[in-house]
Amino acid sequence: MSYRSWFQCMHCADERYPLHEVIYQCRRCGGLLQVEHDLAALSQRSGQAWRDLFDQRYMRTEYPYGSAVWGKKEMVCPAVEDHNVVSMYEGGSNLFWAERLGQQLGVQDLWVKQCGNSHTGSFKDLGMTVLVSMVKQMRADGQAVPAVACASTGDTSAALAAYCAAAAIPAIVFLPKDKVSVAQLIQPIANGALTLSLRTDFDGCMKLIQEVCHREGIYLANSMNSLRIEGQKTVSIELVQQCDWQVPDWVVIPGGNLGNVSALGKGFAEMHALGLIDRLPRLVVAQAQNANPLYQSYLRDFSEFHPQVARKTLASAIQIGDPVSRDRAIRALRQFHGVVEEASEDELADACAQADRTGLFTCPHTGVALAALTKLVRRGVVGPTDKVVVVSTAHGLKFPEFKVRYHEDRLAEQGVTARRRNEPLELDAELGPVRDAVRRALDRG
Numbered sequence: 001m002s003y004r005s006w007f008q009c010m011h012c013a014d015e016r017y018p019l020h021e022v023i024y025q026c027r028r029c030g031g032l033l034q035v036e037h038d039l040a041a042l043s044q045r046s047g048q049a050w051r052d053l054f055d056q057r058y059m060r061t062e063y064p065y066g067s068a069v070w071g072k073k074e075m076v077c078p079a080v081e082d083h084n085v086v087s088m089y090e091g092g093s094n095l096f097w098a099e100r101l102g103q104q105l106g107v108q109d110l111w112v113k114q115c116g117n118s119h120t121g122s123f124k125d126l127g128m129t130v131l132v133s134m135v136k137q138m139r140a141d142g143q144a145v146p147a148v149a150c151a152s153t154g155d156t157s158a159a160l161a162a163y164c165a166a167a168a169i170p171a172i173v174f175l176p177k178d179k180v181s182v183a184q185l186i187q188p189i190a191n192g193a194l195t196l197s198l199r200t201d202f203d204g205c206m207k208l209i210q211e212v213c214h215r216e217g218i219y220l221a222n223s224m225n226s227l228r229i230e231g232q233k234t235v236s237i238e239l240v241q242q243c244d245w246q247v248p249d250w251v252v253i254p255g256g257n258l259g260n261v262s263a264l265g266k267g268f269a270e271m272h273a274l275g276l277i278d279r280l281p282r283l284v285v286a287q288a289q290n291a292n293p294l295y296q297s298y299l300r301d302f303s304e305f306h307p308q309v310a311r312k313t314l315a316s317a318i319q320i321g322d323p324v325s326r327d328r329a330i331r332a333l334r335q336f337h338g339v340v341e342e343a344s345e346d347e348l349a350d351a352c353a354q355a356d357r358t359g360l361f362t363c364p365h366t367g368v369a370l371a372a373l374t375k376l377v378r379r380g381v382v383g384p385t386d387k388v389v390v391v392s393t394a395h396g397l398k399f400p401e402f403k404v405r406y407h408e409d410r411l412a413e414q415g416v417t418a419r420r421r422n423e424p425l426e427l428d429a430e431l432g433p434v435r436d437a438v439r440r441a442l443d444r445g
């Protein structure tokens with residue numbers, strides 16, 4: 001069986017382009033493109049047969065099918081030949097049963113999909129493996145693609161730099177100066193990418209990179225490039241796979257540029273169309289109150305959408321006021337009877353600290369998602385017996401400054417009260433004071 005896929009305009013069904021074409025928007029209407037698959041070919045195999053095939057490949061060694069992205073290759077990007085796939089065995093991340101946190105929040109069946117447990121520490125690896133593999137295929141076919149570039153809030157650039165380094169493809173990244181963590185900044189530097197730290201915000205970097213890519217014939221790796229969406233959509237497939245193909249009631253996702261919610265929506269919709277699942281979950285997008293254009297739009301039933309200048313937020317990877325994938329995201333939210341919720345700086349920091357106390361080590365974006373969930377449970381939107389999966393987007397170890405400042409109670413300026421702070425005690429190395437400290441902690445006076 002041969003499988004085909006192509007770029008197609010979200011609005012004009014007859015505007016189609018091959019996947020190796022360097023194009024991100026419809027030539028006729030300027031709308032975003034999506035990768036579409038030959039669903040007739042894919043449905044030659046039953047839903048059960050696809051599930052069996054995916055289970056058989058999952059986390060095994062046959063390259064590249066042990067990757068949770070490439071294990072779904074037929075539905076992701078069949079155009080890349082196996083030997084051109086650039087994979088670091090992405091996916092296969094833990095679905096953490098947040099039993100204790102769930103009890104505290106009032107949801108019995110709470111799971112955290114740990115997408116940050118990944119090669120570069122965020123879910124961006126899932127999309128980048130597809131994009132960089134396609135570029136490798138294009139270069140192998142003799143197409144001139146001199147470099148790949150992205151604007152980033154820190155995680156896209158880390159993923160791009162790593163995959164390009166593995167494939168010996170030049171990478172260029174634009175980062176907003178002082179708006180990414182030290183860990184995020186050093187990742188592309190270490191991987192040898194040309195790293196530009198620009199005196200602007202993410203939206204400013206985004207405008208510039210498009211211009212530079214256009215003029216220099218460089219391939220653009222931002223999520224307006226829908227190849228990345230194909231890789232990211234495998235989170236939806238993998239998480240139901242990890243639930244023995246049962247669909248949760250809710251999936252909660254922190255959203256900035258809104259590529260990820262679009263990706264998960266696309267994954268669920270395609271699984272449904274192909275009979276892998278028999279119902280759809282409801283989607284929740286969680287935004288930081290300081291960068292909440294989608295939330296504002298949601299309050300008006302999506303009848304209008306106003307880009308903003310995003311204000312500073314601890315959830316720096318979603319400090320985006322003019323999200324590229326907003327049309328895709330709104331379409332997905334409508335289809336999935338979705339909800340948008342916001343979280344203040346205090347709420348997101350508190351949610352992180354609470355989750356960490358139950359064994360997680362959350363990034364601030366995951367905190368936004370958990371804070372949003374907390375509010376939805378309190379309001380009775382999410383019920384106590386609903387099965388909920390929260391998508392954790394990055395590893396907490398990428399954001400040590402945030403954690404340290406929280407526990408030192410140095411986030412007051414951001415409006416955060418560190419109610420759950422845990423201070424290290426610095427003591428002389430002597431039995432007396434050490435023993436006293438231990439006894440005090442154990443309430444033995």
Ligand SMILES: *Cc1c(COP(=O)(O)O)cnc(C)c1O
Nearest residue numbers: 155256257258259260365393394
């Ligand atoms: C990119 C990113 C997001 C936001 O994803 P979008 O697709 O831009 O909505 C959230 N959290 C982290 C850690 C990210 O890196």
Ligand SMILES: [Zn+2]
Nearest residue numbers: 009012026029
């Ligand atoms: Zn169009």
